[in-house]
Amino acid sequence: MIHQKRTIYNMSKKALLIIAIAVSVVACNKTTTNQVKEAKTAYIDTSELMKQYTEAKDLEAKYKAQSEEKGRQLEAEINRFKQDAANFQSQAQANGQEWAQKRGAELQKREQQLGYAQQQLAQQLQQESGKEMDSLVSGVKKFIKDYGKKNGYAYIYGTGDAASVLYAEDKYDITKEIIKALNDRYKSEEKAEEKKEEKK
Template identity: 35%
Template sequence: MKKIIVALTTLVAFSSCQEQDKIAFVDNAKVVKEFNKKKDFEAKFQTKIDAFNKKADSLDKAIQIEAQDFQARAQKMNQSKAEQEYQALRQKKQMQDYQLGNEEKMLQVEGQKEIDTLVKQVKAFVKDYGKKNGYTFILGANEAGSVMYGSEDNDITDAVIKALNGDTKTEESKAKE
């Protein structure tokens, strides 16, 4: 009996000496949203989007003016000549739409590629952060519910954002100073 008590006491002592897993979670969306590099990218990319929209609007207005001019002239033309010019105008509009569609797709691909790169940087940073700070696990909280509940004590989102961004400011905030 004495041996069993000693064995149980030893077992309890060893198990209590084992290290506890250090587990925390971060709000993935918040970390990526607050990543200064992402904010900088969005500001620069918005300039590209604005330029594209301005170009598309300008081309649309030019076609509209050309169409109005055609309508005014079409009444004085014979029918075959009017149909010819109408088809040419229609083809021009289709080519313009095709070109703008391709440019828009290229912008979307460029934007998504950059966002994917930034997300990879965040993941790598969180992994390194976890290693440096002794975490066994850092879980990602997201809309899909990978972390359904977590104590606020285990939420390291703000600490990760601060470490990720360091003391650097976004280029936009630097420009304002």
């Protein structure tokens, strides 16, 4: 009988412990759920941001102009080479085999040099624009971080090329706000630069 009472007592003790654990788990879940509900979140379409951000557009235009300018010089040399190559075929029979071999070797060497020059130009522009673009991107990330802190966001996600959000309601989209804020900052920095230049 005493043994039975002890077993019942131990069982009720265990049951109370299980109930206490269950209650604390539910309480924790409620707290977590409340915290999640209170968290201010938003997302930015990073592709749209880079399309509409004035500094990014200016950077793209700068390197497009450089590419066209340097490409024109190279294109003139390529056109001269094409003309010489076309003339070579018509002159080869008239000038004999020895001339054709010598001239052919010269043209081949020129073709290789032009190919190398094209490669070098592309690499140079890629490296220069890459450095500036990396600097721009890290500046944008810092701006978004500061913007998030200032405006009380718990999370700001990114969608677009490097998507980390698979779905979000449109009301959480702050892309336009960020674009406007970034463009305003860029304009004010440009004006400050112009004033510095005027003072010089």
